[in-house]
Amino acid sequence: MKGNKTSLGICALFIIIGLFRFTYANPYNPHVSPTKGPFVEGWYSRILDFESNHSFGILFGRVMSRDKDPFFGRYALNNVVSLFHSRGDDSSMEVFRGSPSSDDVKVTSQGKLVTMEPDFKSSASFEWEAKSYGFFQVDEQETRFNFTNINGVSFIGILGAPNPWGPYGEGPEGWTDEYPLHWYVYSLGSELINYNWVNEQTGEMLRGRQGVVFQQKVWGTTFPLAWVWAQGFHWASRASFALSLGVLGTAGFSKPIHLIGYRSSAITLNFRPSNSRLRKNINECSGVVSATVTSHTHQLEFEINAPPSSFQAGLLRLNENDFSPVCVETYIASAFFHVYKRTQQRYELIESGEFHLAALELGGLYVCQE
Numbered sequence: 001m002k003g004n005k006t007s008l009g010i011c012a013l014f015i016i017i018g019l020f021r022f023t024y025a026n027p028y029n030p031h032v033s034p035t036k037g038p039f040v041e042g043w044y045s046r047i048l049d050f051e052s053n054h055s056f057g058i059l060f061g062r063v064m065s066r067d068k069d070p071f072f073g074r075y076a077l078n079n080v081v082s083l084f085h086s087r088g089d090d091s092s093m094e095v096f097r098g099s100p101s102s103d104d105v106k107v108t109s110q111g112k113l114v115t116m117e118p119d120f121k122s123s124a125s126f127e128w129e130a131k132s133y134g135f136f137q138v139d140e141q142e143t144r145f146n147f148t149n150i151n152g153v154s155f156i157g158i159l160g161a162p163n164p165w166g167p168y169g170e171g172p173e174g175w176t177d178e179y180p181l182h183w184y185v186y187s188l189g190s191e192l193i194n195y196n197w198v199n200e201q202t203g204e205m206l207r208g209r210q211g212v213v214f215q216q217k218v219w220g221t222t223f224p225l226a227w228v229w230a231q232g233f234h235w236a237s238r239a240s241f242a243l244s245l246g247v248l249g250t251a252g253f254s255k256p257i258h259l260i261g262y263r264s265s266a267i268t269l270n271f272r273p274s275n276s277r278l279r280k281n282i283n284e285c286s287g288v289v290s291a292t293v294t295s296h297t298h299q300l301e302f303e304i305n306a307p308p309s310s311f312q313a314g315l316l317r318l319n320e321n322d323f324s325p326v327c328v329e330t331y332i333a334s335a336f337f338h339v340y341k342r343t344q345q346r347y348e349l350i351e352s353g354e355f356h357l358a359a360l361e362l363g364g365l366y367v368c369q370e
């Protein structure tokens with residue numbers, strides 16, 4: 001977040017001269033509209049209903065193209081809102097999409113148009129709204145959304161206060177500024193207050209009030225060449241994990257990256273390239289990802305798998321120039337973790353965790369081509 005230091009500087013100046021009262025934002029809050037592409041900004045939430053085992057996903061955001069449109073002489077800006085629904089069994093996930101025009105999208109932070117980049121200090125407060133599609137509204141206590149008629153589906157709900165990744169707005173990247181793409185986890189698992197899902201085409205109505213919610217945001221000027229993203233919760237023990245690994249870069253340059261968080265009642269572990277090394281094995285066509293990540297103090301070994309038939313192809317996700325089908329995703333993965341602590345001479349197993357109905361996404365070069 002290169003812009004951050006500058007905007008904080010300017011912000012401090014205004015406070016000193018007392019022109020405005022500034023409130024700070026949170027990395028989950030919207031970024032200032034860029035003046036040139038490429039730029040992506042997308043919010044994604046996943047709700048898991050414990051009573052029915054159904055999962056629902058909400059994705060909305062925008063992509064500004066890398067190049068100017070030769071005809072209009074400006075960068076193309078695409079907005080998207082997508083809803084996902086999985087029944088928790090191996091029937092394939094359903095996807096519903098809308099593409100609001102930019103004139104119909106209004107994004108505000110603290111009730112005002114966005115003129116400052118988010119910082120790390122304060123709670124989230126923003127609203128994304130698209131005329132005739134609905135809204136997603138966040139404050140520090142709750143998230144409310146009401147999407148209507150996205151491809152025939154309406155989805156309304158209330159989500160509880162976030163269960164943050166770390167203190168002071170810390171996310172998976174820690175405090176580094178070195179990546180062209182940012183991943184911020186707003187909540188590793190908040191409480192579902194309620195939802196109401198209506199599919200007008202089939203007449204199906206689903207409601208729930210027992211579940212858990214994951215919320216994240218991605219933004220930046222590139223998208224990975226290849227990636228694995230996964231997330232899961234174990235509500236009874238309150239354990240959770242979220243991870244992204246892959247390769248950032250362009251044709252001429254590439255850099256492996258891993259950002260991994262594991263939480264249980266006993267331990268909080270964060271791994272990133274600056275503190276650990278990753279060995280991974282991705283078998284995209286059999287739907288299996290396994291890896292070992294090792295830091296000076298701990299080692300985490302994991303395997304995440306899902307039936308290949310459960311991956312939904314053609315999900316539109318943020319790509320560099322548009323939202324194209326660049327990845328496959330499932331909400332019925334199983335994940336197995338072993339946590340080791342370093343003792344004198346070796347790594348000693350201290351706990352194991354198992355997660356079912358986890359989310360697993362394979363993107364870019366990790367999409368099975370068979």
Ligand SMILES: *[C@@H]1O[C@H](CO)[C@@H](O)[C@H](O)[C@H]1NC(C)=O
Pocket residue numbers: 051052053356357
């Ligand atoms: C939900 O999944 C769990 C296993 O993860 C299973 O024990 C339970 O019976 C399922 N519930 C329903 C309603 O399918």
Ligand SMILES: *[C@@H]1O[C@H](CO)[C@@H](O)[C@H](O)[C@H]1NC(C)=O
Pocket residue numbers: 146148156
């Ligand atoms: C959701 O939005 C629709 C359309 O604007 C509106 O009719 C409905 O009352 C809203 N529901 C809630 C719970 O806000």
